[in-house]
Amino acid sequence: xxxxxxxxxxxxxxxxxxxxxxxxxxxxxxxxxxxxxxxxxxxxxxxxxxxxxxxxxxxxxxxxxxxxxxxxxxxxxxxxxxxxxxxxxxxxxxxxxxxxxxxxxxxxxxxxxxxxxxxxxxxxxxxxxxxxxxxxxxxxxxxxxxxxxxxxxxxxxxxxxxxxxxxxxxxxx
Numbered sequence: 186x187x188x189x190x191x192x193x194x195x196x197x198x199x200x201x202x203x204x205x206x207x208x209x210x211x212x213x214x215x216x217x218x219x220x221x222x223x224x225x226x227x228x229x230x231x232x233x234x235x236x237x238x239x240x241x242x243x244x245x246x247x248x249x250x251x252x253x254x255x256x257x258x259x260x261x262x263x264x265x266x267x268x269x270x271x272x273x274x275x276x277x278x279x280x281x282x283x284x285x286x287x288x289x290x291x292x293x294x295x296x297x298x299x300x301x302x303x304x305x306x307x308x309x310x311x312x313x314x315x316x317x318x319x320x321x322x323x324x325x326x327x328x329x330x331x332x333x334x335x336x337x338x339x340x341x342x343x344x345x346x347x348x349x350x351x352x353x354x355x356x357x358x
Contacts, residue, residue, distance in 0.1 A: 199246050211226045217273060224273065236258070239251070277311060278313050284311070288330065289313070290310065310344075
């Protein structure tokens with residue numbers, strides 16, 4: 186489905202574009218150029234995290250989805266991200282078996298032109314289950330869960346990722 190912001194109506198996509206190559210929840214997505222990207226997420230609960238990158242060319246939607254050769258370095262769900270200057274920045278997520286919280290503080294950047302990933306400076310506070318918004322070259326990340334089971338939630342903080350300096354700055358009005 187797609188939502189037309191001009192008409193305020195939902196529209197069915199062509200059959201080839203209507204279904205992802207593999208079902209997904211807790212993934213993140215963004216449009217870069219004329220391509221819609223869906224990255225990561227999980228299948229069948231909290232233990233089947235994925236590292237795949239799906240692409241849908243919006244100029245030829247009938248062609249359907251393609252799976253990128255550039256798999257995310259860390260399989261995880263509950264991720265959030267934003268696109269700046271042709272690059273897709275992915276933050277946090279769940280499924281970290283090396284942590285008692287199950288949550289990642291990772292930051293990874295996907296260069297869509299080369300289909301290559303770069304690991305960047307991690308967030309100061311691991312989190313998952315939020316969203317991100319992009320404005321003026323910055324990625325704004327409000328709140329998020331501190332623990333995979335959802336018991337602890339950040340409620341008042343906001344983090345801003347300033348590209349290209351790779352610094353996280355906490356912003357709490």
